[in-house]
Structures are given as C-alpha cells and as structure tokens.
Amino acid sequence: MAIKAIAMDIDGTLTNDQKVISPRTREKLLAAQESGIKLILASGRPAWGLHALAQELDLQNHDGLLVAFNGAHVVDAQTDEVLFDQAMPADELHRLIDHLQNYDVIPMISLGRDLHVEDSYHCMITLPDGSQKNIVKYERDACDLKIREVESLHEVVDTYPVDKLLTAGDPAYLQAHYEEMYAPFKQTLSGMFTADWYFEYTAPGIDKARALEGALPKLGIDASEVVSFGDGQNDKSMIEWAGTGVAMGNAVDEVKAVAQMVTANNNEDGIAVALDKLLG
Incomplete structure (x- = not known):
C-alpha cells in the first residue's frame, strides 16, 4: 500500500x-x-x-x-x-504536585512558550557518567521556552488547563522510584519515561x-x-x-x-x- x-x-x-x-x-x-x-x-x-x-x-x-x-x-x-x-484532570494534577514533594525530582509545566518551575535554581541532575546537567536550561533551550518561576505549580493549575507535567531527576533515582511516584495515579493518569532523566504524566489514555x-x-x-x-x-x-x-x-x-x-x-x-x- x-x-x-x-x-x-x-x-x-x-x-x-x-x-x-x-x-x-x-x-x-x-x-x-x-x-x-x-x-x-x-x-x-x-x-x-x-x-x-x-x-x-x-x-x-x-x-x-x-x-x-x-x-x-x-x-x-x-x-x-x-x-x-x-488536559489533565485538575484535581488529580493538584494531588500529583503534592505527591511529588516526597521525591527528589524537578517538576515542570510548559504552557505556550513558558516553562513554569518552582525554583529555577533547583536545576541540576547527575547523569550515569557522573557529569551534571542543568535540566531546566536543557528543557528551555531544546524547546525555545522562557523560564517562569512560580511560588507553587498549584497556581498554574488553578489558572490554565495543563496537558502535561514533566518530572526530571537523576536517571538512577528515577529508575529506583518511578513506580512509587506513579502508583497512586495508575488509574487516573498516564505516566511514562521519555528519556532516562524524564518521567512525565498526561491525561489517562x-x-x-x-x-x-x-x-x-x-x-x-x-x-x-x-x-x-x-x-x-x-x-x-x-x-x-x-x-x-x-x-x-x-x-x-x-x-x-x-x-x-x-x-x-x-x-x-x-x-x-x-x-x-x-x-x-
């Protein structure tokens, strides 16, 4: 064909x-x-x-x-x-943001040309070879975004529909913890790796x-x-x-x-x- x-x-x-x-x-x-x-x-x-x-x-x-x-x-x-x-269900997204506070990951939300983060200085991850990557800068540069620092990502969810929440972390750490990070949301959100250092969430299905x-x-x-x-x-x-x-x-x-x-x-x-x- x-x-x-x-x-x-x-x-x-x-x-x-x-x-x-x-x-x-x-x-x-x-x-x-x-x-x-x-x-x-x-x-x-x-x-x-x-x-x-x-x-x-x-x-x-x-x-x-x-x-x-x-x-x-x-x-x-x-x-x-x-x-x-x-968009992701707002109630589940609020619950996810709270849940992720228990883990050493960097959550980010992209809207339009803006990359929303809670702390633009909490930005470094360690790769398997021991080198460090400024993951906020990496995401900003790869997608030509502007960093927007907010007090809490809850503010973003309260204001706009959100299609995806991205978490970044040391690859070894994510491999060790992604299952427990995702477990409470398996029935309500989709979750997957998109790189060794990225685990992200979207709406179910x-x-x-x-x-x-x-x-x-x-x-x-x-x-x-x-x-x-x-x-x-x-x-x-x-x-x-x-x-x-x-x-x-x-x-x-x-x-x-x-x-x-x-x-x-x-x-x-x-x-x-x-x-x-x-x-x-």
Missing part, C-alpha cells in the same frame, strides 16, 4: 545528538513531502518546541501536523488550528497512537498508510499502530521488539536510510 504519511519522534529520532536534523535526512523528508506524503512531528515536547523544526521541514506549506505532549495536543502546522487537546488515530482518518489516511519512527518508550504505541513501524538503532529494546524494521541510529541518518528502502 502507498505511504501517505510519515510520523516521527524528535529527540533521538529526527534529530541527532546535537539536536539538529542532518542534511541527508532533511533532504529525504523534503523530497517525500514534495511527492505528496504528509509529515508529522510527534513528540513529548510542547507545541512551541516543535515550531522551529516544522519550519525547517516546511510543514506550514504542506499541511503537516504537530503532535505535542505525547499526543495530548495536535495542531495543524499550516493553520495553527488545534485539532485535539486533552493519552499516547501518540491515539492522537494519530483520531486525526488522520479525517484526512483520508489509514494507519496502514503510515510509516512511524521512534526510539523511546513513549513511541511504542505509535510504532505498533502504524502500518510500518520503524525503530531507530538507538531505540530501547521494547520499541525494537514491536517494530517491523530497525534502522540506523539517529546519528547515522536512520530515517533517511529506512526511507531509501521504503520509498526508493
């Missing part, structure tokens, strides 16, 4: 470790788009954090889609029309596959006509749902296990390598 859409995760998939799209991958995607294939950016990032990459791939002139917050928010890149949005399943039929595109690319736990549903699910060479094992194809890693033009085989 002909391919009508290409859905791609961003970090660790579309972009290399320097957070840029390589020339070969860019050219292959632009050529696919010119042939009539719709491009979809599907990420845990906020919608604002997808705009620069969308412009680089000219999605605004080809009616591409932006799937943000792991599927909680879908935007038409050409018109900026919000096609889908599912939210994932990338659900977002695509809701948006694409309206455009005359069936799952069997979609190629999806991903590397992380939050990409698994999209890889399973698409007619052709492709895991990056750097993908976690659970994504590789459900993929129909494993391509090169994100530093070796994995998307372009796979599209050369699939599209010629």
Whole structure:
C-alpha cells in the first residue's frame, strides 16, 4: 500500500545528538513531502518546541501536523488550528504536585512558550557518567521556552488547563522510584519515561497512537498508510499502530521488539536510510 504519511519522534529520532536534523535526512523528508506524503512531528515536547523544526521541514506549506505532549495536543502546522487537546484532570494534577514533594525530582509545566518551575535554581541532575546537567536550561533551550518561576505549580493549575507535567531527576533515582511516584495515579493518569532523566504524566489514555488515530482518518489516511519512527518508550504505541513501524538503532529494546524494521541510529541518518528502502 502507498505511504501517505510519515510520523516521527524528535529527540533521538529526527534529530541527532546535537539536536539538529542532518542534511541527508532533511533532504529525504523534503523530497517525500514534495511527492505528496504528509509529515508529522510527534513528540513529548510542547507545541512551541516543535515550531522551529516544522519550519525547517516546511510543514506550514504542506499541511503537516504537530503532535505535542505525547499526543495530548495536535495542531495543524499550516493553520495553527488545534485539532485535539486533552488536559489533565485538575484535581488529580493538584494531588500529583503534592505527591511529588516526597521525591527528589524537578517538576515542570510548559504552557505556550513558558516553562513554569518552582525554583529555577533547583536545576541540576547527575547523569550515569557522573557529569551534571542543568535540566531546566536543557528543557528551555531544546524547546525555545522562557523560564517562569512560580511560588507553587498549584497556581498554574488553578489558572490554565495543563496537558502535561514533566518530572526530571537523576536517571538512577528515577529508575529506583518511578513506580512509587506513579502508583497512586495508575488509574487516573498516564505516566511514562521519555528519556532516562524524564518521567512525565498526561491525561489517562493519552499516547501518540491515539492522537494519530483520531486525526488522520479525517484526512483520508489509514494507519496502514503510515510509516512511524521512534526510539523511546513513549513511541511504542505509535510504532505498533502504524502500518510500518520503524525503530531507530538507538531505540530501547521494547520499541525494537514491536517494530517491523530497525534502522540506523539517529546519528547515522536512520530515517533517511529506512526511507531509501521504503520509498526508493
């Protein structure tokens, strides 16, 4: 069956470790788009954090889609029309904020172009190699956001609908504690790793596959006509749902296990390598 859409995760998939799209991958995607294939950016990032990459791939002139917050928010890149949005239940979000005070994690909420944190100086995490990362600055820079310090994240929830709460922490610490962090909310919120140092929460049932399943039929595109690319736990549903699910060479094992194809890693033009085989 002909391919009508290409859905791609961003970090660790579309972009290399320097957070840029390589020339070969860019050219292959632009050529696919010119042939009539719709491009979809599907990420845990906020919608604002997808705009620069969308412009680089000219999605605004080809009616591409932006799937943000792991599927909680879908935007038409050409018109900026919000096609889908599912905020977290406010009562559960308040309860979650209180619960997270028991753990050594850094909670963040993105709204528009603002990254809300309670303490902009509580920002360092330790990686497995012993190096430290300013995770607030990292998130700000990766998504082109502005840091907004608030007395409490409860204030944000009381004022705006919130699609996602992101927690950051030392990878070893998160691995040791994420189950107890998530346990009280398994029936009321979705929770997942999106990087070794990120565990995040969205509304129940939210994932990338659900977002695509809701948006694409309206455009005359069936799952069997979609190629999806991903590397992380939050990409698994999209890889399973698409007619052709492709895991990056750097993908976690659970994504590789459900993929129909494993391509090169994100530093070796994995998307372009796979599209050369699939599209010629």
